[in-house]
Amino acid sequence: MKQSPDAVMLFAAGFGTRMAPLTDHCPKPLIPVAGKPLIDHALALIKATNPARIVANTHYLPDQMADHLRPLGVSLSPEQPEILDTGGGLRAALPQLGNGPVFTLNPDAIWAGPNPLTLLRKAWKPDQMDGLLVCVPIAQTVGRIGSGDFDVNESGRISRGADFVYGGAQIVKTDELHDIPENSFSLNVLWDRMLQDGKLFALRYPGRWCDIGHPAGIGLAEDLLAQSDV
Numbered sequence: 001m002k003q004s005p006d007a008v009m010l011f012a013a014g015f016g017t018r019m020a021p022l023t024d025h026c027p028k029p030l031i032p033v034a035g036k037p038l039i040d041h042a043l044a045l046i047k048a049t050n051p052a053r054i055v056a057n058t059h060y061l062p063d064q065m066a067d068h069l070r071p072l073g074v075s076l077s078p079e080q081p082e083i084l085d086t087g088g089g090l091r092a093a094l095p096q097l098g099n100g101p102v103f104t105l106n107p108d109a110i111w112a113g114p115n116p117l118t119l120l121r122k123a124w125k126p127d128q129m130d131g132l133l134v135c136v137p138i139a140q141t142v143g144r145i146g147s148g149d150f151d152v153n154e155s156g157r158i159s160r161g162a163d164f165v166y167g168g169a170q171i172v173k174t175d176e177l178h179d180i181p182e183n184s185f186s187l188n189v190l191w192d193r194m195l196q197d198g199k200l201f202a203l204r205y206p207g208r209w210c211d212i213g214h215p216a217g218i219g220l221a222e223d224l225l226a227q228s229d230v
């Protein structure tokens with residue numbers, strides 16, 4: 001089994017309810033930010049790393065997603081009739097992603113700084129890690145509402161906490177997904193297993209990051225991108 005990831009999973013199936021009314025008739029990943037759909041910002045990061053395969057799950061308004069993604073060389077993992085959440089969605093896409101560790105990326109964030117996928121590839125140590133998550137210090141986030149998700153010690157080991165936000169980019173081994181009985185489940189279920197084994201790590205992101213979880217986040221993201229281009 002390969003030890004380095006060569007496939008990327010894009011999570012694009014969600015309803016985007018917090019972005020309403022913008023998502024009433026448009027999938028959240030297709031909402032424009034700085035002149036192009038949100039998911040195209042994510043695809044630019046992905047294609048810079050030259051993966052062998054890119055797979056996106058779809059559920060809400062899937063025809064719009066398919067029309068946009070297929071011409072861009074992205075394979076689709078449709079979820080019908082049930083949406084499978086991040087863990088179930090990743091497991092369902094494994095036949096297309098292949099064996100071994102994979103990158104995953106959430107398209108609902110804007111990164112101002114180094115490509116997080118490039119940083120992950122350089123930091124990945126498959127003999128020590130089952131998961132490596134890009135985490136952003138709270139002070140470097142824009143548009144984040146609430147506390148963080150994790151704490152990170154000096155060796156990069158992760159624990160549940162509030163000082164770092166999971167940025168939505170990771171490398172993760174997928175073997176244990178097959179041991180989870182639920183059909184629809186969050187990746188948090190997999191992460192908790194890795195936490196118990198001491199195999200979940202964080203990469204501290206050195207740049208800034210904007211959460212586009214609500215309509216106001218679009219303007220914040222565009223301001224962040226404009227500042228980073230100066």
